[in-house]
Amino acid sequence: MLYVAWGFPPCRGGGVYRALATANRFAALGWKVTVLTADRETFHRFTGADLTLEERVDPSIEVVRVPFDWPILEADLRRWSKRRALNPKVWSKWRTKQDHVPFPETGYGPWRSVIEKAADRIHKAHKVDLTVATANPNVAFTPAYLLHKKYGVPYVMDYRDAWLLDVFTGDRLHEPKSRAARWEKKLVDSAREIWFVNDPIRDWHEKLYPAHAHKMHTVSNGFDADLVPDTTDRGPAGDRPLTFGYVGTVSPKVPLTEFVEGWQLARSQSGELDGAKAKIYGYLGYYAQPRADMLATINKATDDGVSYEGPVGKAEIARAYDEFDVQLLMLGKGRYVTSGKVFEYLATGLPIVSVHDPENAASDVLRGHPLWFPVTDVTPEAIAAALIEAAHAARTADEGIRAKAREFGASYRRDLQLDPRIESLAASVQGVAA
Template sequence: MPVPARPLHVLYVAWGFPPGRTGGVYRALATANAFASAGFDVTVLTADRDTFVRHTGVDESLEELIHPRAEVVRVPFSWPYPVEDRTEWSMARRLAPRLWWHARVLLDQVPFPEPVYGPWRRQLEGSALDVHARRPVDLVVATANPHVDFTAARVLHRRHAVPYVLDYRDAWLLDVFTGEQVHADRSRQARAEAEFVKHAHEVWFVNEPIRAWHAARYPEAAARMHVVANGFDPELAPIPRIDNSSTEPLRFGYVGTVSRKVPLERFAEAWSLARQQSAALRDATAEFWGYLGFHSLSDPGIERVFSRHTQDGVTYMGPLRRADVRATYERFDALLLILGSGRYVTSGKVYEYLASGLPIVSVHAPDNAASDVMRGYPLWFPTNTLEAEAVAQALQAAGRAALESKADVRRAAARFGRSFERGHQLSPRIEALAASLRV
């Protein structure tokens, strides 16, 4: 009788993981769960819970979604920058805060060339080796940023020949907003990345423009580079509204983090103009759900933008638990896709928006990578420019569609959106990895 193959053990490394309310946390959670659902035993290396509670904010509902086959190992992490309580500061920091800050940035990069996160390398590598000693790891998948996550993969490959996957949900040498290279070719960052890519079993990117940029930089690794796009999670995503029940006053919605890269002020100006020009939008409202900035405390600059435009029906509704996302989409008649400009920018919210089947207004530069995803969606209303008049026209067109679109159009929109379910993005790569590891 043949002995059944033991489950493959994957070590998944992600600084940000539930309950952390961090960039990329949904991708991290979904990837770990996808490996577990595919039959892998999964160990997750992530930062300690207190880091998220104190500095990024938490969404405890996310922890409930972690697959039972995934063991979470939390590695202590020291992050002093956002500490506002001066009683917790060292004497050196109290006496010379600017000098302390400069010294800390330099010292952070001694173990690894990444401010804030560099010192985590020692504990992260030690934890990875401990996991492997306890139970041999067959594959490491490390996601960034921060890019120090990659060091756990590299140390297991160097010492124990464990294959690894680099999952870029952003880029290290490329500024995805400006398209410029941000570290010189001979910098420590560039040399570290070249080493990581050279030995990687696979390298994943969230969209084709970012993949192509890296393929041109590392042509010898191009065949091992793949696009693993973000997608929506069907158990949490909005349910498409096929029967049009929209009536005036219309409610437009934005779901996601509002960062300083989001052209919020430009949107608000266009929104005010659209309400003046269109009777259908005169009493319409625009609701924003999510965090303001990437830390637990809201960005005061973004708060001020909302306060200036409350008379126009632009309202910040507050943070949103992941468990409440589906119900929140049911409030909306149309969606606002407001993104920072950049050929390499997609954003995870694009896919969730597509799942809704609702009219979507794009408030971002037309060459943004999100346009490649949206193209072909029947209820997409893009703009050729971010000038107020152009955005106002797109808002008015979306308002008309919210009131007038028929079931066949909405059904086609829902059908288009279904192709972006996250499992469709992850499954092919996970199946290919499992096959290669079983050889």
């Protein structure tokens, strides 16, 4: 199996965990896996790197790294051309147009020729029986399409997000006759299977491509059993000060300001939050440098126990969770938004406060959890009410309720999500034993 993913360890982006788990699971079930991805420098220079994740890659997997240029994010002025230095705005517009020539995707289009050539070399060296490509970026699908058209290799499109759909607003991002829409249609037409992370996104695509609905499957993210924090019962917190915690990337869509205001309100309204702390682990924004506005929002509430703890490696994440009495699930608004973080939170059995719009797809996952405290709307008042409820539960929930919470979460183990699809592919792909 050839697995194509722009973000693979040591990349620290949210989608890397799905990529790592998918490649590892195919290998564990007997496939010879080759991963085609970007070179390490890409992640060290632009997105931040998590070196602990590389240690989690199955040793049987061959990782082929190819160059990736990201000139629009180049901050080293010594690498700028004279033309760019003289007029950065004009250069940026020109660069964006150039990116779209080989493939309609800003920043990633030029990578198409690099990964297509690499995939062709890989197939000639060791015949590929199946390609699985994960997006975004959507250019990752192009090697799969090339091997299919040139050699008849079947492929799977694995969407961590969506291409034509804005998962936050529900709007369509590209017109039906756009290059992006035409590209997606021909990719969907030829794909063996198409995977989505939740039912709402899959349903949207089934309506768009009704003739191919039978190929579409929901493959939820789930949690990785070897990486989750301790799930043993910790018992009620009693009278000690509580620690609330968030782990993950704080994107600009996350209601960070509303949370901080709600936290301050809850502390002023309930004695159960006396001395309580709210610790935020992860990246503030998408890149290695924390966003100044987000950091300022957190720092304004330092006296109220809110703190930014910085990023934490996936392999050391249990240390962060061991501090928590309550987990904070902060997400941007969107009917199609789930987040992989929700599954990791479920594994702990700890109380969860959902600081996100009630219509988010994450609510579908959490509904029925005995220690789930959703907000009624994303306002400081509603957030404060949910925080106070969760604080009371952290102090009083008995062993029976906590056991039910852990049992609820156990069904979302990632291998349980992946195995049915991998087994089906093994049975259908020529030359691969089921």
